[in-house]
Amino acid sequence: MNKQVSNIVPVLRLGLVCLVLCSVLYPLAVTGIGQLFFPYQADGSLVKDADGRVIGSELIGQTFTDPALFQGRVSSIDNDASGSGTPNYAPSNPDLILRTEEAIHAQQAANPDGGSVPLDLVTNSGSGLDPHISIEAAEYQVPRIAEASDISEEELYKLIGENRTSEVEELLGAPAVNVLKLNTLLQALK
Numbered sequence: 001m002n003k004q005v006s007n008i009v010p011v012l013r014l015g016l017v018c019l020v021l022c023s024v025l026y027p028l029a030v031t032g033i034g035q036l037f038f039p040y041q042a043d044g045s046l047v048k049d050a051d052g053r054v055i056g057s058e059l060i061g062q063t064f065t066d067p068a069l070f071q072g073r074v075s076s077i078d079n080d081a082s083g084s085g086t087p088n089y090a091p092s093n094p095d096l097i098l099r100t101e102e103a104i105h106a107q108q109a110a111n112p113d114g115g116s117v118p119l120d121l122v123t124n125s126g127s128g129l130d131p132h133i134s135i136e137a138a139e140y141q142v143p144r145i146a147e148a149s150d151i152s153e154e155e156l157y158k159l160i161g162e163n164r165t166s167e168v169e170e171l172l173g174a175p176a177v178n179v180l181k182l183n184t185l186l187q188a189l190k
Contacts, residue, residue: 160182
């Protein structure tokens with residue numbers, strides 16, 4: 001019996017040491033390093049308005065309905081970060097077809113001068129939270145925004161061009177713009 005107890009003690013000590021290392025020290029070290037070297041990212045990449053109030057995160061999409069603002073991607077989860085993901089519908093699924101047709105009609109109604117609706121304005125991203133749209137999708141909305149905001153189309157095209165993703169990001173994917181950042185800058189122009 002004593003031999004069994006003496007074998008358990010080192011195991012319990014090792015378990016306690018691993019618990020403290022993995023559950024306390026490691027998370028504190030990673031959080032501290034993140035806060036020290038990357039405070040903006042460690043705090044959630046929060047975007048603030050001109051008054052310093054947090055209005056969102058540049059990592060999570062939002063729904064904008066004001067015709068004077070850029071609209072982002074469709075989100076089947078209403079951009080709720082607590083439930084990331086989208087239904088995995090087949091292209092032939094009636095619900096997906098209906099939702100896509102409704103999104104196309106809504107975009108055509110809001111942007112009658114736009115022509116063909118860019119794909120990313122009527123489809124979900126994989127997470128349902130993507131805050132970016134393609135340059136094409138942003139430019140598609142320019143006539144509507146110019147009319148609703150009294151900002152010239154030239155200024156809007158310039159705003160899009162100045163706020164596209166970095167060259168490094170574009171190596172990994174198509175050129176895009178962050179809708180929340182774009183709308184924040186757009187509201188500052190008004």
